Amino acid sequence: MTGLSAELNAALGRLADAEHLLVALDFDGTLAPFVDNPDDSRAIPEAAEAVARLLDVSHTTVAFVSGRAVDSLQRASQAPDGILLVGSHGAEYRFDGVDTHPPLGDADLARVATLSVALEEVSAAHPGTWIEAKPAGFALHTRHLDGHAENAANDAARAAAEAAGVPAKVRDGKNVIEFSVLSVTKGDAIRHLRDYTGATAVLYAGDDVTDEDAFAVLGDGDLSLKCGEGDSVARYRVATPADVADVLARLAELRAATGR
Numbered sequence: 001m002t003g004l005s006a007e008l009n010a011a012l013g014r015l016a017d018a019e020h021l022l023v024a025l026d027f028d029g030t031l032a033p034f035v036d037n038p039d040d041s042r043a044i045p046e047a048a049e050a051v052a053r054l055l056d057v058s059h060t061t062v063a064f065v066s067g068r069a070v071d072s073l074q075r076a077s078q079a080p081d082g083i084l085l086v087g088s089h090g091a092e093y094r095f096d097g098v099d100t101h102p103p104l105g106d107a108d109l110a111r112v113a114t115l116s117v118a119l120e121e122v123s124a125a126h127p128g129t130w131i132e133a134k135p136a137g138f139a140l141h142t143r144h145l146d147g148h149a150e151n152a153a154n155d156a157a158r159a160a161a162e163a164a165g166v167p168a169k170v171r172d173g174k175n176v177i178e179f180s181v182l183s184v185t186k187g188d189a190i191r192h193l194r195d196y197t198g199a200t201a202v203l204y205a206g207d208d209v210t211d212e213d214a215f216a217v218l219g220d221g222d223l224s225l226k227c228g229e230g231d232s233v234a235r236y237r238v239a240t241p242a243d244v245a246d247v248l249a250r251l252a253e254l255r256a257a258t259g260r
């Protein structure tokens with residue numbers, strides 16, 4: 001724990017005094033080193049241990065906030081019970097085992113309407129398919145189709161969404177293709193996590209460009225920690241996931257010492 005700067009140590013000390021602390025963490029590149037196959041990515045043991053210690057402290061919530069789909073995040077992070085998961089850069093929440101997603105803004109609602117028209121046309125042109133309305137988009141179901149017809153319907157749906165100019169996240173499932181219009185960022189996720197947990201202070205650590213959105217919504221009483229190189233608005237910076245683990249371990253130690 002001696003590798004932390006005096007300034008960072010002091011900031012952690014202030015954070016440890018928070019009434020309710022939210023520790024929100026990116027996963028890949030922040031807790032886990034990059035590996036060739038994303039399925040093999042795991043948090044380094046020191047990071048996993050520090051997270052477990054933070055989870056044990058009362059009035060302290062830990063969240064993982066990743067670009068991964070939430071299922072993939074849960075698998076890779078092997079997240080213990082009690083960790084709040086945010087996937088797809090803020091478009092998927094899994095809190096206490098319940099999957100939800102953020103509310104839609106006006107721009108998102110307009111995209112849903114446009115997408116609806118485009119996909120209804122596709123469904124009409126591909127008999128046997130049907131559209132299911134999802135809170136943030138639509139699913140085109142194809143399970144009554146043979147493989148060739150299914151591929152044709154999927155291709156047509158993708159093309160129609162693109163032609164409609166709707167930037168949608170596309171997910172291929174088994175006999176279903178889903179389009180979601182959510183245009184959220186990790187910053188939206190941090191705002192939601194703050195409200196959901198009632199946190200009075202937030203630590204966010206991340207390594208990538210999309211983490212900048214999260215750093216940007218932090219305030220004076222919060223702590224932003226960039227891992228690795230590259231431009232960042234984060235106040236503090238460390239080099240590697242091992243350093244992030246050190247920071248988290250130190251925070252757990254300070255937080256536990258407050259008697260919580």
Ligand SMILES: [Mg+2]
Binds near residue numbers: 026027029030206207
């Ligand atoms: Mg990352």
